[in-house]
Amino acid sequence: MGREKRQNxxxxxxxISATKVVTSSIGVIGGGLAGIVHGFFAMLxxxxxxxxxxxxxIGPAQRLWPxxxxxxxxxxxxxxxxxxxxxxxxxxxxxxxxxxxxKKYGARVLLLLSIILLLVGxxxxxxxxxxxxSLTATQINKPLSWWRSHxxxxxxxxxxxxxxxxxxxxxxxxxxxxxxxxxxIPLLWFFSADxxxxxxxxxxxxxxxxxxxxxLTAFAYDIQSQTGFTQASSPQGRLE
Numbered sequence: 001m002g003r004e005k006r007q008n009x010x011x012x013x014x015x016i017s018a019t020k021v022v023t024s025s026i027g028v029i030g031g032g033l034a035g036i037v038h039g040f041f042a043m044l045x046x047x048x049x050x051x052x053x054x055x056x057x058i059g060p061a062q063r064l065w066p067x068x069x070x071x072x073x074x075x076x077x078x079x080x081x082x083x084x085x086x087x088x089x090x091x092x093x094x095x096x097x098x099x100x101x102x103k104k105y106g107a108r109v110l111l112l113l114s115i116i117l118l119l120v121g122x123x124x125x126x127x128x129x130x131x132x133x134s135l136t137a138t139q140i141n142k143p144l145s146w147w148r149s150h151x152x153x154x155x156x157x158x159x160x161x162x163x164x165x166x167x168x169x170x171x172x173x174x175x176x177x178x179x180x181x182x183x184x185i186p187l188l189w190f191f192s193a194d195x196x197x198x199x200x201x202x203x204x205x206x207x208x209x210x211x212x213x214x215x216l217t218a219f220a221y222d223i224q225s226q227t228g229f230t231q232a233s234s235p236q237g238r239l240e
Contacts (some may be wrong), residue, residue, distance in 0.1 A: 018218035018225075019144075020102050022139045022167050027097025027110060029171055030129030033123030034178060035090030038070050041182075042121050043083025056085070057121060058182065065184035067197040074121035081092060082121035089117045093130060125204075129211075136215055143226065147171035147219045159213075159220035166217040177203045195200070199221040 042057035058069045059079070067220075070133055074082040093113050100106050117123075150187025151159070159166075180200055187196040 008201055017102070017140055018221040019136065020140045022214055023101055023140060024097050024217040025167060026136070026214075027101060027130050027133035028072040028094050028188065030118065030174055031114060031126050031133055031225075032090045032092075032094035032097060032108075032130075034126040034129070035093065036087050038072055038121055038123040039086025039088075039090060040078050040217060041070060041073075041083070042074075045079035045083075049077050050074065050082075055079070055082070055121060055238060059064040064182065065188060066193045068182060068184065070123055070127075070141055070181060071136060072121045072123045073118065073140070075119050076121070079093040082159075085120040086117065086122040088118055089113060090122060090126070093117065094130075096139070097133060101133075101137050102140045103125050106140075107134045110134040110137060132211065132215075136218075139219065144221045144223050147225070148188045148223050148232060149221075151216075156220045157219045157225060160224050163221040164214065166210070170207070170214040173210050174207055175202075177207060 017034070038057045041059070041062055042055070044062050045057075045059040048059075053073050053075065055072050055074050057072055057079075058068050064066075072086075075084060076082045093110065096106070096110055096113060101110060111131060112132035114127045114134060117130060140144030176202070179185065180203070184193065184196055185198055190197070
């Protein structure tokens, strides 16, 4: 009986769409949560009018190291209201990416929310990741025919083995980058502020590579799952 339960748990885990998991994770953490962080710091600046549409949500009084910065734009001429709006939109994105992303209009709504987040000070990176998540969401529970035919079998096998560790690695790397941008640590323990800022600038492209790999591992895992299900459902598979 216990063995059957363990097998059922394993089967249920394998039946989960990896594409949905990676989409929700990127939307929740990279889009919504990061947008909330931008909004929080913008709100701390109070009823102050930005000097331009391009803003740094971290004001002079909130900087924990000289190069602390979160890059964003806002069409709202008030830091406090910008922060409140970014937090609200970020919360909606978290809920939507977690609960509704696989629904009929899940990807389209997330795309719209990400654009709104961009315009209300949620940050360039947050909006970018929300858009990437919305594009990835269009492949949830889809046959992935293009990826099936264009990913070499050897590469697919490698990518499958990297799931879900590639996603976990990306999320940890992304969160570490945010921590460095705000606090400067742990790099400031070893380097000057100038060197730390230079390293921080190079983390973006590296993060994008990790993001791409995480998405591809999800696609490869779902392709393998679909292939296994098809074989098990075929008359030949049942005879075996």
